[in-house]
Amino acid sequence: MATIKEVADRAGVSVGTVSHVVTGSVPVSEILRQRVEDAIRTLDYHPNYVARSLKTSRTHTLGIIVPDMTISFYPQIIRGAETGARGKGYSLIAVNSLESPERQSELLSILRSQQVEGLLVVLAESGGSGRQMERLESAGIPVVCVDRVPERASVDSVSVEDVAAAEMGTDHLLAMGYRRIAMVTGPLALRNERRRLQGYEQSLRRAGLQPSEDLVWQGNLRCEDLASMCRDRLNDPENRPDALICTNGTTALGALRGMYQCGLRTPDDLGFVTFDELTVDDLFSPSITTVVQPAYDIGFRAAEILLNRIQNKGTRQAVTTLLLPATLKVRESSRRNLRRTRSAEVVPLRASS
Amino acid sequence: MATIKEVADRAGVSVGTVSHVVTGSVPVSEILRQRVEDAIRTLDYHPNYVARSLKTSRTHTLGIIVPDMTISFYPQIIRGAETGARGKGYSLIAVNSLESPERQSELLSILRSQQVEGLLVVLAESGGSGRQMERLESAGIPVVCVDRVPERASVDSVSVEDVAAAEMGTDHLLAMGYRRIAMVTGPLALRNERRRLQGYEQSLRRAGLQPSEDLVWQGNLRCEDLASMCRDRLNDPENRPDALICTNGTTALGALRGMYQCGLRTPDDLGFVTFDELTVDDLFSPSITTVVQPAYDIGFRAAEILLNRIQNKGTRQAVTTLLLPATLKVRESSRRNLRRTRSAEVVPLRASS
DNA sequence: CTGTTAGCGCCTTCAA
DNA sequence: TTGAAGGCGCTAACAG
Numbered sequence: 001m002a003t004i005k006e007v008a009d010r011a012g013v014s015v016g017t018v019s020h021v022v023t024g025s026v027p028v029s030e031i032l033r034q035r036v037e038d039a040i041r042t043l044d045y046h047p048n049y050v051a052r053s054l055k056t057s058r059t060h061t062l063g064i065i066v067p068d069m070t071i072s073f074y075p076q077i078i079r080g081a082e083t084g085a086r087g088k089g090y091s092l093i094a095v096n097s098l099e100s101p102e103r104q105s106e107l108l109s110i111l112r113s114q115q116v117e118g119l120l121v122v123l124a125e126s127g128g129s130g131r132q133m134e135r136l137e138s139a140g141i142p143v144v145c146v147d148r149v150p151e152r153a154s155v156d157s158v159s160v161e162d163v164a165a166a167e168m169g170t171d172h173l174l175a176m177g178y179r180r181i182a183m184v185t186g187p188l189a190l191r192n193e194r195r196r197l198q199g200y201e202q203s204l205r206r207a208g209l210q211p212s213e214d215l216v217w218q219g220n221l222r223c224e225d226l227a228s229m230c231r232d233r234l235n236d237p238e239n240r241p242d243a244l245i246c247t248n249g250t251t252a253l254g255a256l257r258g259m260y261q262c263g264l265r266t267p268d269d270l271g272f273v274t275f276d277e278l279t280v281d282d283l284f285s286p287s288i289t290t291v292v293q294p295a296y297d298i299g300f301r302a303a304e305i306l307l308n309r310i311q312n313k314g315t316r317q318a319v320t321t322l323l324l325p326a327t328l329k330v331r332e333s334s335r336r337n338l339r340r341t342r343s344a345e346v347v348p349l350r351a352s353s
Numbered sequence: 354m355a356t357i358k359e360v361a362d363r364a365g366v367s368v369g370t371v372s373h374v375v376t377g378s379v380p381v382s383e384i385l386r387q388r389v390e391d392a393i394r395t396l397d398y399h400p401n402y403v404a405r406s407l408k409t410s411r412t413h414t415l416g417i418i419v420p421d422m423t424i425s426f427y428p429q430i431i432r433g434a435e436t437g438a439r440g441k442g443y444s445l446i447a448v449n450s451l452e453s454p455e456r457q458s459e460l461l462s463i464l465r466s467q468q469v470e471g472l473l474v475v476l477a478e479s480g481g482s483g484r485q486m487e488r489l490e491s492a493g494i495p496v497v498c499v500d501r502v503p504e505r506a507s508v509d510s511v512s513v514e515d516v517a518a519a520e521m522g523t524d525h526l527l528a529m530g531y532r533r534i535a536m537v538t539g540p541l542a543l544r545n546e547r548r549r550l551q552g553y554e555q556s557l558r559r560a561g562l563q564p565s566e567d568l569v570w571q572g573n574l575r576c577e578d579l580a581s582m583c584r585d586r587l588n589d590p591e592n593r594p595d596a597l598i599c600t601n602g603t604t605a606l607g608a609l610r611g612m613y614q615c616g617l618r619t620p621d622d623l624g625f626v627t628f629d630e631l632t633v634d635d636l637f638s639p640s641i642t643t644v645v646q647p648a649y650d651i652g653f654r655a656a657e658i659l660l661n662r663i664q665n666k667g668t669r670q671a672v673t674t675l676l677l678p679a680t681l682k683v684r685e686s687s688r689r690n691l692r693r694t695r696s697a698e699v700v701p702l703r704a705s706s
Numbered sequence: 707c708t709g710t711t712a713g714c715g716c717c718t719t720c721a722a
Numbered sequence: 723t724t725g726a727a728g729g730c731g732c733t734a735a736c737a738g
Contacts, residue, residue, distance in 0.1 A: 015717095016725055016726075032723085055716050055718080095445075372733060401732070
């Protein structure tokens with residue numbers, strides 16, 4: 001790898017001059033610039049950002065931590081953030097925490113060592129990371145929390161209007177005539193989950209229905225666990241709800257599997273609404289009515305806020321809490337069931353994972 | 354951000370000693386190590402990797418370029434590579450080329466400047482990147498091509514046994530009784546596509562069938578274009594094939610959309626097999642018989658090879674070309690259609706995107 | 707075992 | 723407009 005010095009020698013100028021043409025910070029005579037550029041080309045010179053960063057103490061690099069970029073919601077966020085960052089000459093380092101707080105800390109530490117100028121983070125499931133975010137901030141590394149907002153820490157954040165979104169989904173089910181609507185949630189330790197629950201309850205109350213504990217099915221974020229929970233709950237035909245609303249893609253998949261294992265189908269046997277798209281296209285059935293979060297936008301806006309924070313490093317600014325609206329995509333799974341009889345045929349199954 | 358010097362001052366030792374305890378390269382007395390570790394903790398010190406890298410000229414960072422990590426195949430590769438890299442203390446910078454060769458060059462340049470020690474790359478669609486890979490290599494930056502292997506460049510690569518995989522899919526359709534099988538491909542400029550085509554033709558020939566040009570539908574990688582192409586082709590009931598095999602997820606989605614727009618369904622009207630999973634779960638229908646590529650493994654193995662290359666930097670080694678086998682997941686879309694009559698009902702539709 | 711010190715490659719005054 | 727030189731934070735000899 002050629003260095004600035006080699007370029008300078010080859011062009012017959014000083015390293016200073018080379019630096020000037022590379023950064024464009026100082027005007028250089030046409031003749032010398034030409035020589036320098038030739039040398040750069042023939043040597044295939046690429047400035048060493050490591051050295052540059054050490055000198056300027058700017059890396060033009062952002063970090064983003066997501067739980068698992070194998071889950072389609074996250075790559076979209078990353079892509080949005082990447083676009084926002086690139087627009088201002090920043091690169092993005094994306095890593096997966098796999099919902100592990102330990103790993104998250106480790107990644108945070110590595111990212112710090114890598115001197116990222118700012119951080120986008122979707123907190124790992126288990127809470128208590130609020131303090132970590134504050135530590136980062138006080139170390140001068142701006143953080144924007146994405147999707148999941150920590151309990152009481154005062155950090156910038158971009159997320160979705162969870163309450164309104166869940167209300168919207170529930171309202172829709174109610175409008176379609178469903179009355180016994182169960183909500184399937186992930187861990188209520190996550191604030192998002194609680195807010196979505198809140199929206200659900202609000203919607204029910206407004207419709208004159210009393211939320212019931214029996215109809216709040218709290219699970220974790222593992223599909224199989226969710227599936228078996230739902231299977232158990234659904235196997236009791238007496239108390240079976242007439243519709244399900246799920247707070248995220250993972251719970252939804254679990255719930256659907258559980259349903260299927262019981263021989264239940266949507267919309268035939270149960271209405272169904274979920275947060276987050278489950279498939280890439282409407283042509284797949286069951287086609288699921290979905291509360292869609294603007295993932296790309298979330299990432300993009302978060303990057304914007306972060307970059308802005310970095311730019312105005314010195315000045316104190318109020319905490320930004322950006323809430324983006326979700327949209328409802330109505331599909332078949334919430335179409336009111338007309339052939340009620342079918343559910344009578346259903347035979348409760350034994351657990352069979 | 355605290356520096357090594359501040360830690361040294363606070364612990365009352367020299368920077369050398371701090372460095373020794375941080376890197377563990379030189380033994381330090383228990384007493385001093387204790388003092389240093391305390392100082393590190395209270396100062397919340399994180400070694401500056403930028404400075405370290407400048408000194409050691411090692412960044413412990415790998416780059417990976419994929420077309421679009423919004424396509425589920427790629428995040429899996431990235432995750433695999435990330436795991437492989439982390440195992441050896443390496444970080445991974447993942448970026449999207451969006452199939453643009455210009456952007457790819459740009460990213461390559463940035464990654465070089467960032468001093469990545471090696472590169473994993475899924476080449477952008479339009480060819481001619483072979484030379485770029487060679488330039489990288491000759492600059493001392495090992496490259497492993499993933500999924501897409503350049504035409505004639507001699508680079509390490511990890512990909513799938515395309516010919517065998519396509520044969521497997523086609524054989525299966527033949528075994529199910531299909532005879533007029535069309536292959537829907539992306540750009541045949543991509544070697545993968547050509548090999549898959551080759552496997553398809555091989556399979557037909559072995560079954561005593563003559564491959565026909567009419568049944569090779571070449572498209573690009575944009576879903577809508579694919580859809581309209583397939584719509585056009587399928588609208589002619591005379592020459593309609595009885596099954597489709599698609600070379601990747603994008604073409605498959607396009608083909609399915611095209612089919613649906615014509616009122617055709619699988620497996621009722623057409624058998625269907627594709628490379629790459631279209632949905633996250635079998636519970637969605639049509640459930641598609643799929644040639645599954647071991648994406649995570651591809652990434653993991655590629656990282657292994659790359660790391661190995663980096664480790665043995667000096668020594669010349671033969672080019673590694675790793676071909677992983679795909680597996681066939683048989684589902685309903687390839688179940689031989691029994692109610693032939695239905696296709697007679699189909700009325701060719703006008704284009705209606 | 708511990709401390710000292712010379713750069714790593716680059717940018718940025720500063721002087722010419 | 724150009725060149726010279728200091729130093730960013732750290733590691734790796736090396737000397738003590």
